[in-house]
Amino acid sequence: IIHEDSNNASLFVANEIASLINQKQKEGKKAVIGLATGSTPTKVYEYLVNFHKEGRLSFENVVTFNLDEYFPMEPDSIHSYVRFMHEHLFDHIDIDPQNVHIPKGNLENHEVRQYCLDYEEKINNVGGIDIQVLGIGRTGHIGFNEPGSSLNSKTRLVRLDGVTRLDAASDFFGEENVPRKAITMGVGTIMSANRIILMAWGEGKADIIQQAVEGEIKESVPATFLQNHTNCDFVLDGASASFL
Numbered sequence: 001i002i003h004e005d006s007n008n009a010s011l012f013v014a015n016e017i018a019s020l021i022n023q024k025q026k027e028g029k030k031a032v033i034g035l036a037t038g039s040t041p042t043k044v045y046e047y048l049v050n051f052h053k054e055g056r057l058s059f060e061n062v063v064t065f066n067l068d069e070y071f072p073m074e075p076d077s078i079h080s081y082v083r084f085m086h087e088h089l090f091d092h093i094d095i096d097p098q099n100v101h102i103p104k105g106n107l108e109n110h111e112v113r114q115y116c117l118d119y120e121e122k123i124n125n126v127g128g129i130d131i132q133v134l135g136i137g138r139t140g141h142i143g144f145n146e147p148g149s150s151l152n153s154k155t156r157l158v159r160l161d162g163v164t165r166l167d168a169a170s171d172f173f174g175e176e177n178v179p180r181k182a183i184t185m186g187v188g189t190i191m192s193a194n195r196i197i198l199m200a201w202g203e204g205k206a207d208i209i210q211q212a213v214e215g216e217i218k219e220s221v222p223a224t225f226l227q228n229h230t231n232c233d234f235v236l237d238g239a240s241a242s243f244l
């Protein structure tokens with residue numbers, strides 16, 4: 001789905017999420033949304049906050065699961081995805097804090113394995129993710145599933161690719177400060193979502209979008225696995241779609 005610009009594209013995605021939340025509310029059910037960080041989804045969150053302020057959208061029946069978090073990372077660090085999500089979304093809406101899930105970046109090493117299994121179980125216990133929102137990294141990563149991630153991978157601790165750490169360097173005042181690891185939902189976790197919306201803006205994403213949509217399905221470009229999902233949309237602006 002190609003929109004004129006990222007503003008229109010973000011409004012489209014925000015409307016899709018809002019419709020699902022309102023539909024589930026009518027049915028008396030919870031809406032389970034998988035959320036992403038990075039610069040790409042920020043406008044979507046801005047629109048959702050505005051819908052809420054205008055009284056058109058409540059998050060009382062919403063449960064969220066974030067894709068990933070750097071490791072190690074303290075939740076109150078300016079670099080944490082916990083902080084990011086609160087600033088861009090959670091602090092401005094009526095979501096129950098108990099319904100918010102973001103992988104913990106400050107676990108002890110020996111706690112990680114069980115924590116990841118529990119994260120998967122929490123997703124399963126609410127009936128799975130209704131809509132998973134994704135960005136895409138220049139390596140073709142979704143969440144932090146870097147090249148080499150298998151189709152069936154689940155929530156786990158991963159090592160970040162050099163390109164990803166380089167791209168994050170400016171946020172961390174230098175590459176040496178970017179964490180070397182992250183906890184991320186797996187490709188398998190993402191593929192289990194009922195619906196997936198991947199967003200990308202700008203010419204810097206054009207090459208990886210072309211590979212993800214038209215390239216051979218392979219572990220070295222994890223986003224290519226999405227070609228086999230039956231309900232996945234790539235929502236793009238003209239620039240990111242320019243090599244298609």
Ligand code: GLP
Nearest residue numbers: 036037038039040135136137143
């Ligand atoms: C990070 C996130 C990804 C995100 C990617 C792209 O690595 N973990 O979920 O998709 O960056 O970032 P941006 O949206 O800033 O281009």
